[in-house]
Amino acid sequence: MKYAHIVGWGSFRPDKILTNHDLARIVDTSDEWIYSRTGIRERRIASEKETTATLAFEAAARALQRADLHPSQVELIIVATSTPEYIFPSTACRVQDYLGATKAGAFDLSAACSGFVYALSMAAQSIQTGSVRNAIVIGAETMSRVMDWEDRGTCILFGDGAGAIVLKGSSVPGGVMASTLRSDGSGGDLLSLPAVYHNPMPVLGPEYLHQNGHRKNTVDMNGRQVFRFATQVIASSVEETVAKAGLTMDEVALIVPHQANVRIIESAAKRLKIPVERFYMNVDTMGNTSAASIPIALCDAVHDGRLRPDDNVVFVGFGGGLTWAASVVKWNVTPPEISLPRREWRRARYILARARSQIKKWRRKIIDRVLFSPAPHERMRDADRKE
Numbered sequence: 001m002k003y004a005h006i007v008g009w010g011s012f013r014p015d016k017i018l019t020n021h022d023l024a025r026i027v028d029t030s031d032e033w034i035y036s037r038t039g040i041r042e043r044r045i046a047s048e049k050e051t052t053a054t055l056a057f058e059a060a061a062r063a064l065q066r067a068d069l070h071p072s073q074v075e076l077i078i079v080a081t082s083t084p085e086y087i088f089p090s091t092a093c094r095v096q097d098y099l100g101a102t103k104a105g106a107f108d109l110s111a112a113c114s115g116f117v118y119a120l121s122m123a124a125q126s127i128q129t130g131s132v133r134n135a136i137v138i139g140a141e142t143m144s145r146v147m148d149w150e151d152r153g154t155c156i157l158f159g160d161g162a163g164a165i166v167l168k169g170s171s172v173p174g175g176v177m178a179s180t181l182r183s184d185g186s187g188g189d190l191l192s193l194p195a196v197y198h199n200p201m202p203v204l205g206p207e208y209l210h211q212n213g214h215r216k217n218t219v220d221m222n223g224r225q226v227f228r229f230a231t232q233v234i235a236s237s238v239e240e241t242v243a244k245a246g247l248t249m250d251e252v253a254l255i256v257p258h259q260a261n262v263r264i265i266e267s268a269a270k271r272l273k274i275p276v277e278r279f280y281m282n283v284d285t286m287g288n289t290s291a292a293s294i295p296i297a298l299c300d301a302v303h304d305g306r307l308r309p310d311d312n313v314v315f316v317g318f319g320g321g322l323t324w325a326a327s328v329v330k331w332n333v334t335p336p337e338i339s340l341p342r343r344e345w346r347r348a349r350y351i352l353a354r355a356r357s358q359i360k361k362w363r364r365k366i367i368d369r370v371l372f373s374p375a376p377h378e379r380m381r382d383a384d385r386k387e
């Protein structure tokens with residue numbers, strides 16, 4: 001089982017669409033400016049009820065469906081995200097619970113917009129070394145929750161969504177053939193999102209807060225410098241990884257890049273001396289969904305018939321950290337046809353998984369009450385209070 005093949009894929013986009021015209025009513029911008037500088041026309045925004053974990057679950061459920069894999073067979077779940085609801089529990093653990101993937105290890109991976117390619121590489125290696133037989137790799141974001149909606153330099157770029165793939169071990173050559181992961185922390189200040197606990201805590205006192213101020217918990221970016229960095233690293237990492245896979249650029253059928261800006265992709269195509277048509281783009285309708293952008297674009301590319309069996313596809317991501325990464329994948333598994341009743345039965349199983357999760361929570365509470373009723377010193381303290 002030394003090859004890790006993509007055998008399932010799925011994406012989920014929230015219903016709410018935010019157009020450039022909508023944005024022009026919020027900040028000083030225009031459809032003309034945004035479209036000509038970025039190629040973006042609209043992006044999706046999560047509803048109040050949706051979270052990074054629910055988006056991730058929906059994408060993962062679709063990918064499992066396509067792979068015809070039961071959640072209880074899943075052995076590893078990695079969620080690449082910069083917008084988890086909690087530092088812990090991880091988004092991946094919540095997805096594990098929603099899916100009822102009772103035999104899976106689960107963790108989040110933080111590498112900003114490169115996160116999906118980093119996670120793909122980690123999962124592929126886990127399969128190639130025999131540590132697990134399959135894995136779900138998810139990129140999921142609710143970027144709208146970390147935007148400064150007064151900063152026109154950033155809030156026009158980002159959107160929400162999730163994409164997932166299922167990787168499975170096989171003895172058939174192909175699948176994830178080579179990856180390159182890189183970072184340069186010296187450029188960390190060019191694109192950042194401070195964690196909530198990065199703010200000074202009240203224990204430091206009002207004087208400290210007065211002197212140092214509160215830091216924003218929203219995305220901060222030096223657009224021009226990130227633009228320059230992106231055009232350089234896309235070309236270099238694609239070339240390096242394609243060579244590692246023993247291929248030439250002519251043997252690459254499609255490049256699915258992180259969807260940040262059409263101009264970045266055009267400029268990378270020029271550096272690589274290949275036609276821009278060999279890059280898949282859906283940034284016009286999705287905006288920049290950070291770690292989710294590559295798997296969502298992959299799903300759209302498959303849907304549009306841009307990938308055929310035995311094609312070599314390259315994923316390339318870049319972003320905060322600074323980080324960048326590329327993977328070469330041979331696309332050679334045709335998914336099975338799944339009947340409608342079987343699909344419906346799968347949906348029903350997710351409802352059962354949620355019910356099972358609730359029952360487990362109640363059982364813990366009951367055991368807590370029965371076995372660990374107040375200790376003697378607590379009973380005395382309660383009695384003292386009553387007096």
Ligand code: UT7
Binds near residue numbers: 191222260264
């Ligand atoms: O996923 C993470 C990776 N992130 C990226 O890849 C982002 C990379 N950077 C970019 O995509 C581009 O730098 C931006 C789209 C963010 C900005 O485009 P730009 O062509 O680099 O514009 P700029 O920052 O050089 O600004 C040009 C002008 C400025 O006005 P002045 O100083 O020339 O008068 C800005 O104030 O455009 C102005 N501007 C805007 N005008 C209307 C900046 N944002 C806007 C806006 N609407 N939304």
